[in-house]
Amino acid sequence: MGQISGKVVVITGASSGLGEATARHLATLGATLVLAARRKERLDLLVDECIAAGGKALAVKVDVTEREDVKAMVTAAVAQFGRIDVFINNAGLMAIAPITMTKVDEWERMIDINIKGVLYGIAAVLPVFEQQNDGHFVNISSVAGVKVFSPGGTVYSGTKYAVRAISEGVRHEVGANIRTTTICPGAVESELKLGSSDAESAQFVQDFYKQAIPADSVARAIAYAIEQPADVDINEIVLRPTQQDF
Numbered sequence: 742m743g744q745i746s747g748k749v750v751v752i753t754g755a756s757s758g759l760g761e762a763t764a765r766h767l768a769t770l771g772a773t774l775v776l777a778a779r780r781k782e783r784l785d786l787l788v789d790e791c792i793a794a795g796g797k798a799l800a801v802k803v804d805v806t807e808r809e810d811v812k813a814m815v816t817a818a819v820a821q822f823g824r825i826d827v828f829i830n831n832a833g834l835m836a837i838a839p840i841t842m843t844k845v846d847e848w849e850r851m852i853d854i855n856i857k858g859v860l861y862g863i864a865a866v867l868p869v870f871e872q873q874n875d876g877h878f879v880n881i882s883s884v885a886g887v888k889v890f891s892p893g894g895t896v897y898s899g900t901k902y903a904v905r906a907i908s909e910g911v912r913h914e915v916g917a918n919i920r921t922t923t924i925c926p927g928a929v930e931s932e933l934k935l936g937s938s939d940a941e942s943a944q945f946v947q948d949f950y951k952q953a954i955p956a957d958s959v960a961r962a963i964a965y966a967i968e969q970p971a972d973v974d975i976n977e978i979v980l981r982p983t984q985q986d987f
Contacts, residue, residue, distance in 0.1 A: 744968035746771030749822045754832030756783040758931025762956035768796030775818040777803035805832045805858030815865040828866045829879040830859040837893040838939040848896045855900035877920040880908045884927045920974040922966040927981025928953040952982045
């Protein structure tokens with residue numbers, strides 16, 4: 742508990758799924774949380790839960806596709822708590838459909854959230870980490886960023902491969918006192934499975950997610966990475982349901 746208690750942790754996409762479960766788990770370990778998402782009303786309820794569990798928490802309405810939103814959230818976090826120790830880039834969209842359907846609008850939306858949203862987070866908080874000479878990025882990729890999820894998930898996989906590449910580049914560039922962890926989950930219970938507009942693909946995803954493990958499985962993995970001593974950098978964790986063959 743000593744390695745997490747009191748740490749200021751920002752979580753994007755915190756209103757549901759992995760972000761929500763991670764907030765709850767870290768609150769029980771004494772973390773101070775800045776919870777970011779578009780659905781402010783859900784964040785407010787989660788803040789109350791986290792405070793009741795023993796943590797401190799602040800809710801900030803943020804759309805990660807808007808760079809100024811992300812910058813304002815980081816500013817608010819530092820103003821409220823004085824520092825940021827961990828930044829979890831969790832917000833994501835999975836829109837599965839055959840590449841031949843050329844759902845370009847969905848491709849762009851995934852790129853905006855899954856790649857540019859992560860970059861906006863890095864850009865906003867990196868100066869804070871550099872000033873502190875300390876910090877920890879936790880970026881959520883996917884097993885689809887380890888092996889291409891095809892047919893149907895080609896573009897989604899492209900965005901999640903990008904997250905892994907960006908994470909590794911950041912790790913190499915930011916210096917010896919800033920840590921970088923990539924989390925690559927498989928089928929985990931969350932709203933991610935609801936992002937497909939193509940009916941046939943959506944049904945496939947629903948069937949695939951019948952094997953999903955609870956979101957707090959990922960929360961525990963994130964906590965493990967955070968709680969390591971400062972000279973230990975857990976660079977990548979891949980986790981999936983035991984029965985998942987992909």
